[in-house]
Amino acid sequence: MASNLTKKEIERRLELWRSFGMSSQRTSEHLGLDRRTFDRFVDRHAAEEKLSSLGQLEQTEIVKLPLPVKGCTRYLLTCAQNNTDIHRGFWENLEAFAGVIDAQIMVSSFTYKKTSLNTSNEKKGKESDITLSEWFAPEIEPYITSDLTLLAPTLAWCSNLQILPTAVNPCSGMADYTGEASSVIPHTKVRMEPVPTAMDKPAKHLYSTGACTLKNYIQQKAGQKAEFHHVFGALLVEVMPDGNWFARQITANGKGDFDDCGTELSMRGGAARPLKGVSVLSWGDIHRVNIDEDIRRMCWGEGGILDTLRPKYQIFNDLTDGESHNPHEQKNHHAQHRLFLEGKNSIRAEFDGDREFLDKEANRDWCESIVIWSNHDEFIRRYLMSSDYRRDHQNASFILRLELEVYTAIEEGRDPEVYAKALNSATAEVYSNDNDSLVIEGIDFTRHGHTGQNGSRGSVAQFAKSGAKTSTGHSHAAWIIAGASSAGTCSKLDLGYNKGFSSWSHTQTVTHKGGKRQQVTCNAATGLWRGGKVKV
Ligand SMILES: [Fe+2]
Numbered sequence: 001m002a003s004n005l006t007k008k009e010i011e012r013r014l015e016l017w018r019s020f021g022m023s024s025q026r027t028s029e030h031l032g033l034d035r036r037t038f039d040r041f042v043d044r045h046a047a048e049e050k051l052s053s054l055g056q057l058e059q060t061e062i063v064k065l066p067l068p069v070k071g072c073t074r075y076l077l078t079c080a081q082n083n084t085d086i087h088r089g090f091w092e093n094l095e096a097f098a099g100v101i102d103a104q105i106m107v108s109s110f111t112y113k114k115t116s117l118n119t120s121n122e123k124k125g126k127e128s129d130i131t132l133s134e135w136f137a138p139e140i141e142p143y144i145t146s147d148l149t150l151l152a153p154t155l156a157w158c159s160n161l162q163i164l165p166t167a168v169n170p171c172s173g174m175a176d177y178t179g180e181a182s183s184v185i186p187h188t189k190v191r192m193e194p195v196p197t198a199m200d201k202p203a204k205h206l207y208s209t210g211a212c213t214l215k216n217y218i219q220q221k222a223g224q225k226a227e228f229h230h231v232f233g234a235l236l237v238e239v240m241p242d243g244n245w246f247a248r249q250i251t252a253n254g255k256g257d258f259d260d261c262g263t264e265l266s267m268r269g270g271a272a273r274p275l276k277g278v279s280v281l282s283w284g285d286i287h288r289v290n291i292d293e294d295i296r297r298m299c300w301g302e303g304g305i306l307d308t309l310r311p312k313y314q315i316f317n318d319l320t321d322g323e324s325h326n327p328h329e330q331k332n333h334h335a336q337h338r339l340f341l342e343g344k345n346s347i348r349a350e351f352d353g354d355r356e357f358l359d360k361e362a363n364r365d366w367c368e369s370i371v372i373w374s375n376h377d378e379f380i381r382r383y384l385m386s387s388d389y390r391r392d393h394q395n396a397s398f399i400l401r402l403e404l405e406v407y408t409a410i411e412e413g414r415d416p417e418v419y420a421k422a423l424n425s426a427t428a429e430v431y432s433n434d435n436d437s438l439v440i441e442g443i444d445f446t447r448h449g450h451t452g453q454n455g456s457r458g459s460v461a462q463f464a465k466s467g468a469k470t471s472t473g474h475s476h477a478a479w480i481i482a483g484a485s486s487a488g489t490c491s492k493l494d495l496g497y498n499k500g501f502s503s504w505s506h507t508q509t510v511t512h513k514g515g516k517r518q519q520v521t522c523n524a525a526t527g528l529w530r531g532g533k534v535k536v
Contacts, residue, residue, distance in 0.1 A: 036146030072531035089256025108186030238531030262530035317473030322379035449474030
């Protein structure tokens with residue numbers, strides 16, 4: 001927007017700035033302006049003088065917002081590019097959504113100067129329509145924030161940041177930027193990364209937001225890649241009176257419509273309507289014998305997440321922990337003695353418990369259960385290869401039944417279904433390998449995540465590079481990298497073998513009809529996974 005300040009006012013501000021040693025922070029505080037707005041003012045009116053600035057002593061100030069007394073305080077965080085129109089459908093929905101759920105919209109503006117980034121080399125006939133003066137869409141002006149703000153004691157909104165939309169990873173180098181607090185980073189991409197913390201500290205994540213402005217990139221490699229990854233979206237944050245908080249990705253389709261599982265609302269054409277179920281609930285790894293009992297109640301208990309969201313499919317990764325036959329512990333006689341004393345070394349009993357959980361507690365007649373072949377399922381195959389049933393009296397007959405399945409399969413020329421046979425579920429589809437193809441809403445749910453390319457170990461980053469949309473587990477930590485996501489875990493967060501700082505979290509992946517995903521991180525201590533349902 002063109003400046004409408006008088007010459008006298010411009011001079012007054014510049015004089016003040018000089019008197020504060022060219023410190024934008026101190027001057028903007030004095031004037032009651034936000035820092036980035038004042039930076040832009042200096043760029044416009046004293047660019048050359050600014051180059052001679054000698055810096056400042058102060059670190060960027062952190063603004064702390066109060067916690068709600070009751071209920072929750074909601075924020076919708078997004079970003080906007082200069083000289084670019086908003087996505088009208090998305091913006092209409094976002095403002096309407098904010099009104100219905102009583103959320104405060106905050107927009108971080110960023111400048112991507114097409115004029116200074118060699119646009120003269122764009123392809124002939126596709127040159128950009130470059131405007132020299134800087135402006136922002138008038139719709140976002142009332143919502144612009146430029147501060148580093150603590151929305152809660154452990155969650156920072158870094159609207160002060162300015163990261164080029166062409167950055168491959170907007171979160172790189174930002175893991176410690178807000179200390180032990182999680183960070184929300186304004187950026188056109190949607191990304192979620194876990195940051196390992198001490199076991200007694202809350203889970204820490206870096207989130208990037210998506211944007212409310214249209215795609216507007218220099219048509220060269222960096223810009224063309226960024227255009228592909230540009231998301232019309234926001235991050236919904238719900239801050240609770242005790243300082244705990246929830247964050248979920250709001251991702252719009254081409255029309256700007258979106259769904260939110262936490263408030264149970266769907267936004268369509270600027271109007272809110274009740275969310276009618278979701279497509280897939282992909283649970284964090286189950287590890288049934290080592291499941292967190294609070295998470296178990298929250299997910300499958302009466303009125304829990306499953307019954308609330310009524311997914312068409314629920315996906316189980318690492319359903320079986322394999323504690324009774326873990327190959328890593330077979331030669332550890334101390335561990336084996338502990339299992340013996342606790343009555344946990346019966347393989348049959350472990351699978352009986354898994355089956356009962358799957359077929360009774362987690363079973364719903366309106367939801368299809370699918371058990372993905374996982375690395376802990378592989379334990380039973382490895383046990384067959386290494387154990388001696390003649391000395392394992394506890395498990396001998398169970399092992400021999402599975403051995404019969406293997407021998408029969410070999411004779412019939414098919415792959416043995418050892419895990420499915422051991423689990424013997426009456427209700428779920430159980431995979432015994434990851435050669436099947438389970439694609440729902442355009443997302444591949446087939447893989448647990450432990451096998452990667454060409455026999456290597458899998459990782460979310462590796463899946464993201466494949467170009468396919470994937471939803472996996474295995475990492476026990478919540479990720480979103482481009483089209484690849486990973487749920488966390490439903491197990492206890494300390495299983496003994498994850499020593500040191502940990503990035504594990506109780507995060508479930510929700511896939512809506514149409515394929516947009518949200519990561520839902522549960523709080524086992526409070527028994528909550530959202531700020532609350534909103535009625536319309
Ligand atoms: Fe696991």
